[in-house]
Amino acid sequence: MTSTYAVLSEGLEKRFGQTRAVTGLDLAVPEGTVRGVLGPNGAGKTTAVRLLTTLLRPDAGSARVAGHDLVREAAAVRRAIGVTGQSTSVDGDLTGRQNLRLFARLHRVPGPDRRVGELLERMGLLEAADRAASTYSGGMLRRLDLAASLVRRPAVLFLDEPTTGLDPASRNDIWDAVRELKRQGTTVLLTTQYLEEADQLADDITLVDRGRAALTGTPAELKALVGAFAEAVVADPDALPRAAAVLDQLTGGKPSFDHERGAVGAISRRPGLTLPALVRELDAAGVPLLDASLRAPTLDEVFLRLTRNTDDTGNTDDTAGIGGTGDLKEAAA
Structure with missing residues (x-):
């Protein structure tokens, strides 16, 4: 395992009774990049995020996140990451400022008031900072939630469908925030149901189907693959x-x-x-x-074509010559 990867998993597995939610997931996410993770409902995307953020313990396989072993150094992994899930983690009875102060105190961030002010300004929440979070719009809540996950400057940020249900303007605000994080060197792993979102933000995209990575490539490479x-x-x-x-x-x-x-x-x-x-x-x-x-096909068309054709081994009809790696870059090397 190499330090050039912010997230590196090999053969990661998770079962719930007879259900195999993640079945040998291999991921290699270079530092300072945005990786989109796409897949149909039930493909194992959220379970994979919960594994990589130490919320679940894997049944098999190994992984390193921010240079730390997922199981043996779980506490170090948690100190190095930020997570924004599908539901907001902020307290509606507290103001936006109070919410961020709470997170800063929990994480023992030095100079918490300065850090809170920086994040409120970055997320465009200064004017609403002293209003109760319960009065915020959906887009404002998602920005506040994202700010909370950034309080301690994580090396790796996990975003699990962060813009679901948002209007286009609020979605663009989140996109701008993700682009800025990348410019600052943060690694972002983004699961999303919006194909345009992955096309706009991701350096590389991993298609997940039946709990494993079926294929990885840039948006352009995936589009070229299907004709x-x-x-x-x-x-x-x-x-x-x-x-x-x-x-x-x-x-x-x-x-x-x-x-x-x-x-x-x-x-x-x-x-x-x-x-x-x-x-x-x-x-x-x-x-x-x-x-x-x-x-050229849209990413929506690519997604439907490749996930529809995925067989039980995780390969697709289009990747028969890739040698089972599922990585277009490795195939071209």
């Missing part, structure tokens, strides 16, 4: 089946329909598809076109 997205928008809804047949033949992917727009699209499983070839084949099939496009 281009071909789409046709038709002038006559009756032509959608013909357009779908053309896309099926050209891409080898399963067509998906957007009946409201009169569109059909598919992710190409075959290299070399061009837009002129797509338009030519649609025209030959008598499809009246309003528009046709060939573009």
